[in-house]
Amino acid sequence: MNKRQAGAFWEEAVTAYLMRSGVNILERNYRCSRGEIDIIGFHRGCLVFFEVKYRNDDRFGTALEAVGSAKQEKICRCADWYLWKHPAEGDVQIRFDVVAVCRKEIQWIQNAFEYRRAGTWNSRRRR
Template structure:
């Protein structure tokens, strides 16, 4: 039988284990060490970075169209609201969807009934806080919009669905 120190595979595997242990120890000390933009935000996966870019693009589009973006990435147990903006006197909850191709129905079609329910629950959760902060406690008229990004094409779909009463 060969000695563990003479087998290149075993040597490589031991080096991998040591490297993994070092990374885990470093991550426990500082979970954001070595991540891109570590001083600003936690590490994001490639898919999360792509989603962040789509939300930034949607935000710029809304602001260029005259809407005032109030909040972004509101998270609660009920779900997440990508963008909250003021369009005229209407409080708008915006879901941003991005797809590379329309092969499976495109970005707009991905906001199905279950997603609409999650958005409505999350909006109901945040509405009292938003009303206090931006509308002096009065509940404003609300609308649910979708910004669908299919490849390079962006479409702002207003009033896509109504929240259940």
């Protein structure tokens, strides 16, 4: 299995895991001119933007560490676009989660990072 096939396999597995955990999946592999969001879903009153990261091992850092500030910025800019194209009705909370897969173990990190305007990034895991 090559890298792309492994990524597709684990995105499929993560989608099934999230659905079993009560997430209503709205979009997968959402692309716009500003980037891509792996999964968009609704969970417990929140619109959630999911980044899925897979690693065979952590020699080059963990899957969670791979979602640095530049990646967070792309996700937030893409989320801005999604929200502009799909306006939410009422007061909907937004959340940014990371689902990290390492050695066949799925770890769902809710509120992995906060939304920031361009140039003001602050990851919760670095505090």
